[in-house]
Each structure stands twice: as structure tokens, then as C-alpha cells.
Amino acid sequence: xxxxxxxxxxxxxxxxxxxxxxxxxxxxxxxxxxxxxxxxxxxxxxxxxxxxxxxxxxxxxxxxxxxxxxxxxxxxxxxxxxxxxxxxxxxxxxxxxxxxxxxxxxxxxxxxxxxxxxxxxxxxxxxxxxxxxxxxxxxxxxxxxxxxxxxxxxxxxxxxxxxxxxx
Amino acid sequence: xxxxxxxxxxxxxxxxxxxxxxxxxxxxxxxxxxxxxxxxxxxxxxxxxxxxxxxxxxxxxxxxxxxxxxxxxxxxxxxxxxxxxxxxx
Amino acid sequence: xxxxxxxxxxxxxxxxxxxxxxxxxxxxxxxxxxxxxxxxxxxxxxxxxxxxxxxxxxxxxxxxxxxxxxxxxxxxxxxxxxxxxxxxxxxxxxxxxxxxxxxxxxxxxxxxxxxxxxxxxxxxx
Numbered sequence: 001x002x003x004x005x006x007x008x009x010x011x012x013x014x015x016x017x018x019x020x021x022x023x024x025x026x027x028x029x030x031x032x033x034x035x036x037x038x039x040x041x042x043x044x045x046x047x048x049x050x051x052x053x054x055x056x057x058x059x060x061x062x063x064x065x066x067x068x069x070x071x072x073x074x075x076x077x078x079x080x081x082x083x084x085x086x087x088x089x090x091x092x093x094x095x096x097x098x099x100x101x102x103x104x105x106x107x108x109x110x111x112x113x114x115x116x117x118x119x120x121x122x123x124x125x126x127x128x129x130x131x132x133x134x135x136x137x138x139x140x141x142x143x144x145x146x147x148x149x150x151x152x153x154x155x156x157x158x159x160x161x162x163x164x165x166x167x
Numbered sequence: 168x169x170x171x172x173x174x175x176x177x178x179x180x181x182x183x184x185x186x187x188x189x190x191x192x193x194x195x196x197x198x199x200x201x202x203x204x205x206x207x208x209x210x211x212x213x214x215x216x217x218x219x220x221x222x223x224x225x226x227x228x229x230x231x232x233x234x235x236x237x238x239x240x241x242x243x244x245x246x247x248x249x250x251x252x253x254x255x256x
Numbered sequence: 257x258x259x260x261x262x263x264x265x266x267x268x269x270x271x272x273x274x275x276x277x278x279x280x281x282x283x284x285x286x287x288x289x290x291x292x293x294x295x296x297x298x299x300x301x302x303x304x305x306x307x308x309x310x311x312x313x314x315x316x317x318x319x320x321x322x323x324x325x326x327x328x329x330x331x332x333x334x335x336x337x338x339x340x341x342x343x344x345x346x347x348x349x350x351x352x353x354x355x356x357x358x359x360x361x362x363x364x365x366x367x368x369x370x371x372x373x374x375x376x377x378x379x380x381x
Contacts, residue, residue: 025324080275080302087282087295096291100374104369119338125293127345128368137368139345143360148303168259172266176273180365190283198348206283206296213276219292220311223318224372228325229321235329239336246343250350
């Protein structure tokens with residue numbers, strides 16, 4: 001896992017790009033004045049806040065990241081139909097559960113991404129991380145097989161995240 | 168056709184807003200009320216967007232964007248307040 | 257406006273409206289806080305995405321050029337929804353909001369509250 005601590009005149013390239021694009025989206029224009037202003041903002045704001053940032057693991061495999069986003073979007077769509085069935089069906093048969101998931105990924109950013117993914121997809125919400133960042137506690141709306149759920153999360157979401165960050 | 172669809176969806180969202188309101192007033196715990204408020208503001212974004220569609224005006228997006236941002240910050244602040252008894256440490 | 261486009265927009269609108277309604281219905285209907293958390297965070301986000309896609313198509317066809325504000329709102333909601341869900345779940349956990357009697361894995365909540373590893377007698381993977 002490569003850590004990148006923000007230094008130099010372009011400390012956070014990805015964030016600079018996002019700032020620039022969001023500025024243009026907000027103004028909904030491609031006028032040269034706004035492009036210039038956006039570029040100035042995108043270059044100066046990261047310079048100002050770079051000293052406050054903790055080193056974060058860097059994205060190593062970019063295509064894997066794109067594929068991961070696509071997979072998560074698809075899963076959100078499918079998951080919603082599943083949750084819809086559970087909400088409309090009889091609530092007496094729901095079997096909610098708390099599950100502890102052992103974490104293999106390290107670092108604040110990968111764990112945050114994993115927790116957010118879990119919150120967005122099939123009937124699970126992440127609730128708490130243990131102090132040593134080895135366990136993630138999640139709540140499942142309807143649990144039939146605990147081991148299967150853990151295995152699914154580990155293979156479907158955690159493995160790609162490990163690949164993306166190369167850890 | 169489109170106008171009918173807009174009216175139908177507006178009615179659906181209004182029913183949703185009433186449901187949120189019931190949960191907001193009756194919710195047994197504070198966290199239920201926060202959840203209801205959170206859902207309430209997201210649904211109101213939908214209503215504003217529909218109104219913008221109905222009027223054919225783009226101005227309402229700015230309002231929707233503002234509500235989205237302020238709503239998230241207020242939810243985070245409320246949760247933080249309940250967790251720590253303090254918003255800014 | 258072209259009737260085919262109108263039908264497409266209407267479908268997206270109805271799809272979005274149905275999911276928004278469903279999220280709120282779940283909020284009202286489900287039995288305890290933790291299960292209630294699931295419906296609004298997921299269904300409502302998807303519902304709004306449907307509405308936003310519909311309005312994007314509408315303004316594009318109406319000749320206002322490509323309006324990308326909607327994309328920004330969708331992106332923002334997609335990023336903030338899991339964060340607020342996580343914060344609310346955490347708040348409920350630490351406030352010991354009561355849960356359904358049949359919730360499995362109850363001993364875990366005590367460990368989660370102390371932010372420790374789960375108790376060992378739990379049958380692990």
C-alpha cells in the first residue's frame with residue numbers, strides 16, 4: 001500500500017480536478033472566465049488545506065475503481081427492489097440482525113469506502129467500527145445466513161477495494 | 168401526459184411527506200425523529216424539482232441544491248450533538 | 257414535445273415517485289429504529305435519482321442545453337446518504353435505542369458500543 005502525503009505545488013491532483021469540474025457544473029457554463037476562475041480556485045484551495053491532511057493510501061488501479069463504481073451502482077438498483085419487497089411484505093417474518101465483519105483493508109479511506117458501500121447496498125447499514133479498525137459492525141434488515149453474508153461482502157466489495165488501493 | 172404524470176408524482180410525494188410527519192411527531196426516540204427529518208428534507212427536494220419541471224424553470228435547482236447541502240449538515244450536526252452533547256469540540 | 261420522450265420522462269418520474277413513497281412508507285411501517293433506517297436511506301435516494309434523470313431529459317429536450325445541476329445533486333445525495341445513515345445508526349447504538357426482541361447478534365451491540373472486538377463465544381467465520 002502506497003501512502004501519499006500531500007506536498008509540492010499540486011498536492012492533491014484528484015481533489016483539484018473534482019473542484020474544477022464541480023465549479024463548472026455549479027455555474028453550468030464553459031465560459032473562459034469561469035474556466036480561469038475555476039482553475040485558480042482548484043489550484044489554490046488544495047495548497048491552503050494540504051497541511052491539514054493526513055496521508056492516505058493512493059489509488060493504484062484506476063480501471064478497477066471505475067469498474068467498482070459501476071458494480072456498486074448496479075447493486076444499488078437491485079438492492080432497492082429487494083428492500084422494496086421486504087418493506088411491502090409481511091414484517092413479522094423479518095429477521096433483523098447485527099453482524100461483525102472482520103476487516104482486511106487498512107487505512108481510514110478504504111474502510112470509509114467499504115462502510116459507505118455496505119450502507120448503500122442490499123439491506124445492510126454499517127453502524128460502528130472497533131477502536132483497532134479490525135471489525136465493522138453492521139445491521140442487516142433480513143438475515144438468513146450470517147456466514148454467506150460475510151463471505152459475499154468480502155468477495156464482492158472488500159476484495160476489489162484491496163485491489164484498487166493495492167493493499 | 169407529462170402534466171398528468173407530474174401531478175400524480177406530486178401527490179405521491181405529498182403522501183410521503185405526511186408519512187414522514189407522522190413519524191416525526193410520534194417517533195418513540197430522538198433518533199427516529201432525526202431519521203424522519205432527514206427523509207423529510209430529501210422528499211422536499213423531490214417536490215421542489217417537480218415544481219421546477221412544472222414551471223419549466225431552472226431556478227429551482229439552486230434551491231434544491233442548497234436544501235441538499237444544508238439538510239446533510241443539519242443531520243450530521245444533530246447526530247453529533249446526540250453522541251457527544253456538543254457540536255463543535 | 258415528442259410523445260415518446262414524454263412517455264420516457266413520465267416513466268422515470270413515476271419510478272422515482274414510487275420509490276420515494278416506498279421509502280417513507282417503510283419509515284412509517286417497519287417495527288424498530290434499525291429496520292426503519294433501511295427504507296429511507298436506500299429507497300429515497302434511488303427515487304430522487306429517478307426524478308433527477310427525468311428532469312435532466314426534460315430540460316435537454318426542451319432545448320435548454322445540457323443541464324448538469326441534477327447530476328451534482330444526485331452525486332451529492334449518493335455521497336451523503338451512507339454517511340448520514342452511518343451516523344444515525346451510531347447514534348442509536350450509543351443511545352441504546354431498543355430493538356426488536358428477535359434481533360440476532362444482540363451481544364455484539366455491547367461490544368460495538370465499547371468499540372471493541374466482538375466476544376469470542378460468537379461462532380466466528
